[in-house]
Amino acid sequence: MTDMEKQPIKKRFKHLLKVISSEQFLKMQGLGNEVPFFICPFDPKEFDDMSRLYGQLVKTLRNKGINVLKVNLYDLTIEILKERGLWERVLEMESTISKNELKEVFQGVLDPEKHLIPAISKKMAEADFDVMFITGVGEVFPYIRSHTVLTNLQSKAKDKPTVMFFPGEYRQSVEEGASLQLFKRLLDDNYYRAFNIYKHLI
Helix, strand or coil: HHHHHHHHCHHHHHHHHHHHHHHHHHHCCCCCCCCCCEEEEHHHHHHHHHHHHHHHHHHHHHHHCCCCEEEEHHHHHHHHHHCCCCCCCCCCCCCCHHHHHHHHHHHHHHHHHHHHHHHHHHHHHHCCCCCEEEEEHHCCCCCCCCCHHHHCCCCCCCCCCCCEEEEEEEEEEECCEEEEEEEEEEEEEECCEEEEHHHHCC
């Protein structure tokens, strides 16, 4: 955990605003050959505060002339199910099948390569934006895994920076590589191509 992650919400807000509105960030400078993906980890207990923070962040950035495309994975899941005519059927099935069976249904319907990433790509194509925010990570676990989203987005979202708000820890070390620890206790999986936005200096 970085020192900035331990700071009060207001201080983190100022850091995020300063970083995301900077020319260096928006023009994706200094990343080498890495994809412009940033993780914004937070304590799951701060969910409500962080929801307000990125809502305020979107508004303040817009006032600075910086457009944010906000993709909430939970809302997107419902959109996909409704578009495919499966929403009502899923609601009916939910009370009659086990959690594992429901997870399998969701994972098939929301296959990242066939359905999820094309849905995000469509939103990207339809929007005029400077940075993309991905939220709703905790709400869609375990049928959508954050590392799977990032891995499949790599070829689609390389022209604009992406920030994923992650309820947990993004651990990076030379010995163990990088891992996404959802809710600070579940290993979502290893993912090393993103940057911790709190380590991003202006």
